[in-house]
Amino acid sequence: MNPHNSPIENALERLSRGGTEIISRAELCDKLQKSAQTGQPLRVKLGLDPTAPDIHLGFAVVLKKLRLFQDLGHEAHLIIGDFTAQIGDPSGKSKTRPQLSRAQVEENARTYKEQLFRILDESKTVVHFNGDWLGKMNFADVVRLASKYTVAQMLEREDFARRLAEQKPVALHEILYPLCQGQDSVEIRADVELGGTDQRFNNLVGRELQRASGQESQVVLLMPILVGLDGTQKMSKSLGNYIGISEAPGEMFGKIMSLPDAAMRSYFTLCTEIPEAEIENLLANHPMDAKKRLGREIVAQYHGEEAATEAQDAFEKQFSRGEEPEEMPEVAISSGELSAAELLKICFQITGGEAKRMIGQGAVTLDGARLDDSNQKIAPQNGMKLKMGKRRWAKIKID
């Protein structure tokens, strides 16, 4: 790092790592400077959706950035979107969501916090519920808020434009969503708002509404979207292509190994702190080794170095060398003969058709011997090891 850099420039540089877009850089520079002079920390906002308390690596990208702000001395302001959750963010798949009770939201928020503070500094975090202000607005307030934005402006938003073009429904309340989120910024007087690039529109509305309310507009930082396990679509819970930050080390490592090679670069830059030059070097070498390094790096962040090494060893043992895993789920079975298909149904909780299919496809072995007849009678014995496909194992235990 350039020793001549001022602390502010230094901070700016760290904040923009990983392809972060800053709107605008000059304003952020200003705010950082003012904060340094007055000793007043910046209020950095991040909105959370209370319906999905499982934090994954994609969201962690943003959380890590928020953590960086905290490390620079600023305050994190989390907005639990208990009110907006009733609308459902049109950025996503836009299914109407069930209304959550306050109790459910608080329960979710608790689960959320356990995970959040694996990344964030709790002592510099303030949590808000946007129902506290949005829920109190009366219809006149809503009309006044709605008057601050035009239909044409709202329709600039890509989601709406696309859905209109595809002749898909766009409900009126959905176009209120960006206004709600913008109002949150007004309420907490945010200096900065973080989000994925998919939040660009919403976050910019916040700037607009703050200006309309006589506040200084928030600076917006947009992080690139992390792709999911499929390597194309964004990582999200609803698409089922995510890696949760509290998943078991082995599971996490395995999922990372299943990423398409092409996704590695963005994972390295967004999910690890490895310097650019080293990333280039890793990617120039064998992809499998690079991916193992990636896996170890990420697992270590959430579970520690030791767990990461263990996860890698277990992976190499089970998949590279095809040996059986150290630990496998035990399944209790009462003694007595049963058919191979029935055994599978019990051990792996699958349907009869699926069990037959697995056996028919040669996917099943019992103590290393392939089963090829689903009607074959088996007398289960303690310690028998059943394997289905590459990953699923069960150890039989007689009741």
Place this chain on the structure above:
RNA sequence: GCAGAGGUGGCCGAGCGGUUAAUGGCGUCAGACUGUAAAUCUGAUGACGAAAGUCUACGGCGGUUCGAAUCCGUCCCUCUGCACCA
């Protein structure tokens, strides 16, 4: 309100009286190969059943028919155009 187009399996999307548990694509799973739970290729993919077969499924309900996702009636929902437009 009027007119037109639609609502099909996890998703997209064919079918438009029987051979349709329903083409195809995506997804998922498996096998082969390998460099990995990468890539590629191949296959499988409603439930129950040892099997024969039975059941459930094409927005809801009712009807016609030996037989309906396919025809008729009705209701609900979406889209497009027109009308309405303080």
